[in-house]
Amino acid sequence: MIEYYVVAASTYAKDIDFLFDLIFWLVGLWFMATSGLFFWLIIRFRKREGVPAQYISGEKKDEKRWIHLPHYLVLVCDVFIIYFAVVVWYDVKQDLPPADQTVRVIGQQWAWTFEHPGPDGKLDTADDIVKVNELHIQKDTLYHYKLEARDVLHNFSVPVFRLKQDAIPGRVITGWFEATMAGEWDIQCAEICGIGHGLMGARIHIETADQHAAWMAAESPLSLAAYAPAQK
Amino acid sequence: MAAAALLALAAALPPGPARADELERGEALFDLCSQCHGSQGQGSKLALAPAIAGLKQWYAERQLHNFKSGIRGKNPDDVAGLRMHPMSLSLKDDADITAVAAYVASLSASQPASTLEGGDAAKGAALYAVCGACHGPDGNGIQQMNAPRLVHTNDWYLLSALEKYKAGVRGSNPKNANAIMMRGMAAQLADQQAMLDVIAHIETLARR
Numbered sequence: 062m063i064e065y066y067v068v069a070a071s072t073y074a075k076d077i078d079f080l081f082d083l084i085f086w087l088v089g090l091w092f093m094a095t096s097g098l099f100f101w102l103i104i105r106f107r108k109r110e111g112v113p114a115q116y117i118s119g120e121k122k123d124e125k126r127w128i129h130l131p132h133y134l135v136l137v138c139d140v141f142i143i144y145f146a147v148v149v150w151y152d153v154k155q156d157l158p159p160a161d162q163t164v165r166v167i168g169q170q171w172a173w174t175f176e177h178p179g180p181d182g183k184l185d186t187a188d189d190i191v192k193v194n195e196l197h198i199q200k201d202t203l204y205h206y207k208l209e210a211r212d213v214l215h216n217f218s219v220p221v222f223r224l225k226q227d228a229i230p231g232r233v234i235t236g237w238f239e240a241t242m243a244g245e246w247d248i249q250c251a252e253i254c255g256i257g258h259g260l261m262g263a264r265i266h267i268e269t270a271d272q273h274a275a276w277m278a279a280e281s282p283l284s285l286a287a288y289a290p291a292q293k
Numbered sequence: 294m295a296a297a298a299l300l301a302l303a304a305a306l307p308p309g310p311a312r313a314d315e316l317e318r319g320e321a322l323f324d325l326c327s328q329c330h331g332s333q334g335q336g337s338k339l340a341l342a343p344a345i346a347g348l349k350q351w352y353a354e355r356q357l358h359n360f361k362s363g364i365r366g367k368n369p370d371d372v373a374g375l376r377m378h379p380m381s382l383s384l385k386d387d388a389d390i391t392a393v394a395a396y397v398a399s400l401s402a403s404q405p406a407s408t409l410e411g412g413d414a415a416k417g418a419a420l421y422a423v424c425g426a427c428h429g430p431d432g433n434g435i436q437q438m439n440a441p442r443l444v445h446t447n448d449w450y451l452l453s454a455l456e457k458y459k460a461g462v463r464g465s466n467p468k469n470a471n472a473i474m475m476r477g478m479a480a481q482l483a484d485q486q487a488m489l490d491v492i493a494h495i496e497t498l499a500r501r
Contacts (some may be wrong), residue, residue, distance in 0.1 A: 172367075172375035193375065211372075242306040256328045260379030 070246065070267065072239045076149045078223065081144060087138045095131075129282040157237055160205035164196065168208075168215030168228040171257030173248060179281040188283045194263035197280075199273040200243050214268035216252035219265055225251050240267040306365060319396025322389055325380065326397075334400045336447050338408065341373035343450035347402025349434060351395035353443040357381050361390070364469045370462045373453070402445040404499040410447045411486070412493025420491045432498040439471045446501040448492050455479050455488045 062085070063069075063078045117124060163184055165176035175196040179188025184207075190197075198204055208217055210228035218225045222238050249262035268276060298363050324336075326345075334346030345353065359365035360381035366374035423464055425432075427440035436443035443451065457463040464476025482488050 118351075134385050167369070169372065171379045174369040191369055193369055256325070256380045257376060260382050262379075 070242045073153045073225040157275050161202045163205045165207045167209035171261040173263040188281045190280045197266045200240050203239045214252045218249045218251035221246040316391045319392035322393040343447050346400035350394045350398040353397045357390045405447045412489035414493040414497050417490035417494030421494045443495045451492045
């Protein structure tokens with residue numbers, strides 16, 4: 062349902078959407094049922110001439126079941142929600158599949174810095190590509206991200222991935238994602254981080270293998286260094 | 294053709310006096326700026342925001358355009374610049390930029406308190422001869438040279454700016470010719486002591 066409004070562009074986006082849908086329909090069902098019952102009771106037992114109001118203590122067995130039965134049914138719904146939530150939580154947050162590539166994501170007031178591996182595929186080498194507010198990744202490639210914060214709490218949020226992860230100063234948090242479609246979408250900070258929080262946006266560029274290789278060739282510092290003498 | 298030439302000439306002319314409605318709009322927009330730069334534009338070291346009160350309108354406008362377009366403030370090592378880039382995005386069009394720059398220019402400038410020690414103003418005077426060619430002998434800036442004022446600017450900000458230029462944190466974007474020029478100028482200052490010396494001299498200019 063959510064994908065009608067925000068595309069699902071990661072391998073786990075649909076699992077998270079399923080959880081949202083499950084919670085929406087179960088909670089929605091109970092909301093409709095309780096609202097219906099509430100209004101039915103209001104109309105059925107409305108004020109009438111000659112009928113005195115009664116005080117109900119709720120201690121009789123047939124009165125208690127109005128509480129007990131819905132309570133047990135809600136608990137059954139909770140079990141469903143918890144089961145699927147734990148499965149999704151494990152897959153997205155606790156399991157760390159082997160990475161094809163790793164990027165470093167640094168949040169600071171009020172910008173995102175992305176350190177991409179260059180053509181050698183490794184971080185912290187001379188060909189790394191550092192970009193502010195631009196994350197370039199390759200479709201169908203599993204990425205680990207190393208998330209850091211330089212000043213205060215931030216939150217790395219990529220809505221099309223259904224990904225949100227706090228960035229905490231002093232910690233390096235590792236997570237993963239794998240994009241399933243090419244395109245360009247928003248990245249945002251989802252943790253109040255100061256006066257510029259609302260403007261701390263960036264863009265994610267999901268590219269095909271050819272597009273990504275071309276981007277790396279154009280942006281790698283080593284490529285630029287090789288290109289520079291020719292300009293003289 | 295003649296109309297185009299007139300328009301180009303009009304664009305090249307310095308901006309005229311700010312209108313009252315422009316200042317009113319600028320004051321409203323400045324509310325966001327004041328969160329870091331202070332209600333009177335006096336600056337705050339804690340927020341890495343320099344004093345901007347009385348900054349010339351042409352310079353404030355240019356820097357806001359530079360921040361907004363990403364020519365300035367998008368280097369990962371420029372912490373203060375990375376804060377200003379998103380702030381500039383809150384100004385929706387050129388009219389907003391002009392209005393807030395006009396308001397900043399209308400604020401009364403004063404010399405911020407010194408925070409640095411160890412600078413030798415006499416040695417700095419000799420080093421300043423190069424700076425003065427563009428920024429003026431009195432440090433008030435020369436628009437024709439695209440050089441802003443240096444007086445009425447926080448000493449910590451001047452040091453930070455010189456260090457950034459020297460390290461290439463500022464002045465490495467090929468679209469920002471003025472900053473590239475400043476990078477070359479900062480490279481002529483041998484070390485931090487030379488920077489402190491020239492800043493000490495600039496502070497004496499403000500007291501004259």
